[in-house]
Amino acid sequence: MATEQTKPRQLTLGDQFLIFGRSGWEQAAWNYPRLQNLGFCYLMIPAIRRLYPDKQEAGAAAERHLALFNTMPYMQSLITGVTLSLEEDHANGKPVSAEDISAVKVGMMGSLAGVADPVWWGTWRPILSAFAASLALSGFGIVGPLVFFIGWNVVRLAFRWIAQRWGYHQGLKVVTALSSGMLQKLTLGASIVGMFVMGAIVPRWTRVKLAPIIATSAQGSLSLQGMLDRLLPGLVPLLLTLGCVWLLRRHVKPLWLLVGVFVIGLGGYWLGIFR
Amino acid sequence: MSIWGVLIIAFLAGIEGVIDEWEFHQPIVACTLVGLATGNLVSGIALGASLQLVTLGWMNIGAAVAPDPALAAVVAAWWVSGPAHLPVAAGVILAIPLALIGQGLTQGLRKLIIPLVQQADVAAASGNLHRIDWILRLSVVLQGLRVLIPTALLMWIPSTWIHASYHLLPQVIQGGLRVSAGLLVVVSFAIVINMMATRQLWPFFFIGFALATDGHLSLVALGLIGVGLAILYLRLQDGGHHDNGGGGGTQTDEDELDRELDDL
Numbered sequence: 202m203a204t205e206q207t208k209p210r211q212l213t214l215g216d217q218f219l220i221f222g223r224s225g226w227e228q229a230a231w232n233y234p235r236l237q238n239l240g241f242c243y244l245m246i247p248a249i250r251r252l253y254p255d256k257q258e259a260g261a262a263a264e265r266h267l268a269l270f271n272t273m274p275y276m277q278s279l280i281t282g283v284t285l286s287l288e289e290d291h292a293n294g295k296p297v298s299a300e301d302i303s304a305v306k307v308g309m310m311g312s313l314a315g316v317a318d319p320v321w322w323g324t325w326r327p328i329l330s331a332f333a334a335s336l337a338l339s340g341f342g343i344v345g346p347l348v349f350f351i352g353w354n355v356v357r358l359a360f361r362w363i364a365q366r367w368g369y370h371q372g373l374k375v376v377t378a379l380s381s382g383m384l385q386k387l388t389l390g391a392s393i394v395g396m397f398v399m400g401a402i403v404p405r406w407t408r409v410k411l412a413p414i415i416a417t418s419a420q421g422s423l424s425l426q427g428m429l430d431r432l433l434p435g436l437v438p439l440l441l442t443l444g445c446v447w448l449l450r451r452h453v454k455p456l457w458l459l460v461g462v463f464v465i466g467l468g469g470y471w472l473g474i475f476r
Numbered sequence: 477m478s479i480w481g482v483l484i485i486a487f488l489a490g491i492e493g494v495i496d497e498w499e500f501h502q503p504i505v506a507c508t509l510v511g512l513a514t515g516n517l518v519s520g521i522a523l524g525a526s527l528q529l530v531t532l533g534w535m536n537i538g539a540a541v542a543p544d545p546a547l548a549a550v551v552a553a554w555w556v557s558g559p560a561h562l563p564v565a566a567g568v569i570l571a572i573p574l575a576l577i578g579q580g581l582t583q584g585l586r587k588l589i590i591p592l593v594q595q596a597d598v599a600a601a602s603g604n605l606h607r608i609d610w611i612l613r614l615s616v617v618l619q620g621l622r623v624l625i626p627t628a629l630l631m632w633i634p635s636t637w638i639h640a641s642y643h644l645l646p647q648v649i650q651g652g653l654r655v656s657a658g659l660l661v662v663v664s665f666a667i668v669i670n671m672m673a674t675r676q677l678w679p680f681f682f683i684g685f686a687l688a689t690d691g692h693l694s695l696v697a698l699g700l701i702g703v704g705l706a707i708l709y710l711r712l713q714d715g716g717h718h719d720n721g722g723g724g725g726t727q728t729d730e731d732e733l734d735r736e737l738d739d740l
Contacts, residue, residue, distance in 0.1 A: 225495065225497040225498075226495060226612060226616060227495070228494050228495045228496060229491070229494060229495050229612055229615045229616045229619055230589060230592070230593055230596075230611070230612055230615035231494055231586055231589075232586050232587070232589045232590050232593045233539075233586050233587055233590065234590065235593065236539060238593070239593050239596050239608070239611065239612055239615070240612065242596065242600070242608060243608060243609065243612040246605050246608060246609060249605060250605060256603035257603060259603050259605060260600050260601060260602060260603030260604075263599075263600035263603070263605060263608060264597070264600040264601065267596060267597055267600055271538070271539065274495070274496055274497070314537075314538065318535070318537045318538075319671055319672060322535035322536075322537060323535070323668060323671045323672055324672065326499075326532075326535070327532045327533070327668045328699070330502060330504055330528050330532065331528070331529060331532060331695075332695055332696075332699070333504055333525075333528070334504055334524075334525035334526070334528040334529050335525075335695055337504065337521050337522070337524065337525035338522070338525045338526070342517075342518070342521055343508070343517065343521060345504065345521065345525060346504050346505055346508040346521060346524060349499070349502070349504050349505065350498075350499065350505055353499050354498060354499070357497065386710060389709075389710065390706040390707070390709075390710055391706075392672045392674075392677055393677060393680050393702070393705060393706035393709055394699070394702040394703055394705075394706050395668070395672050396669065396672050396673065396677045396678070396680040396681045396684070397680040397681065397683060397684035397698075397701070397702035397705060397706075398684060398698065398699060398702050399665060399668055399669050399672075399681060399684065400680065400681035400682060400683065400684025400685035400686075400688065401684040401685065401687060401688035401695070401698045401702075402665065402688070403662070403665055403685060403688075404685060404688050404689050405688050405695070406529055406661060407658065407659065407661050407662055407665075408658030408659075409655070409658055409659055433689065434689045435685065435688070435689050438662060439685060441659065441662040442662045442665050442666050442669065443666075445662055445663050445665075445666030445667075446666045446669050446670050446673065448666075449666055449667065449670040450670065455533070455663055455667055456576070458663045458666070459572055459660060459663050462656065462659050462660055462662060462663055463569070463572075463656045463659075463660065465656075465659065466652055466653075466655040466656025466657075466658075466659045466660075467649070467652035467653070467655070467656055468652075469652075469655060470648065470651045470652040470654075470655045471648055471652060475655045476651075476655075
């Protein structure tokens, strides 16, 4: 770190772009004891090359980024940005130790994954893909898959780039900004939309029809589905869904729910309840 | 020609199944591409959309590994839009055991890859960054092969056998499979709901449900209503907060959210 007299080492925009390109491969070497460690090290390599021309220093930097790491892959871009700014300070001899860098990474990865997993995997992907599937199933054909593919990737790439740039410019200020409760608010908002849309999806996209006639008398026939449709369409899917949620809360494995629903479908058709 | 196309899609889906970036492994993308490769785009899209709803709740969170839609989507799509011409419902049902096989394979590879990752430690110790790059790229190839190889093996099964065995099934089972394929989506819906649901959020679920039973509202309109409600709720929550002078309402809500997130 005897570089006080020389020009400060700085990441170029090109480096940042390379790192952005690499950040999408983070999970390729996902492994059990250390999870995304190799992936994170891989995406830091352009920065390590730029900041540590000395082979020993470069090796040490690579080693510290091979430590256990795991977060929601897209939020990693924000952590990457902050880490880049810290590495730059470290390389220029500012009072940022290697331990500080690791501590910031570990501190951010858990809390960010906690808020981001429900938003990306729990809300945005189900909503976008269900919307795309409904387009495909209602006669729009190829438009459905295209909406999903383009919609997902535009949002994802924009988010990654902006998060990485923001993290790099703000550095440690990101940590204080995140603890202001802003993220919690965003997660709550996303969960509200998610719950609302899931409520809407349940009756629309569960295909189940009850057998047309359940009782015939002299006055005419009584259709169970017709009666339910007048009372509350989608009641059967609603009850099945709520039943599954109830069982999940009691730690029943999703696999058993799939088996159970499969048996209900087969048995119900055989008994003539569903058609 | 179409066989090579399907194998390339299997390779891409295998990579995506673990990196989760471009989402080639999601049925709505993977099945559509297989449909394109086999020249039966319509059945590919139909399977992709149906299977997408079933796999909606499968997500890798933390260190947990969900069933793998990659192998399921590619192979089921080959059986539906390829020469076996299975009906979409049969494809949806067959995708479930395939996804479980895929889950076993991806969990296995996450352990098998450990010695390779340890090579990266050796490379780092000697400052050999170039080697770390190549170790990661090799992992990418392994992830692709993880789905490509079992796909190739399953494609080996003669299509005529698959076609014939489906049509050997009694009418009652075929109808039952169709009903089951339509019902399986509720499990995924339940997984997603279970992930988000807190006591304060259930009303939004029921409002969404009630509005959706009116067939005139499109999904986009419903989405707009949902966003509007969310904004209103957050605004009102802020307002209440100020009125109470740092009141407890917001506090408990956030605590509840935290608890819920901890449960995950």
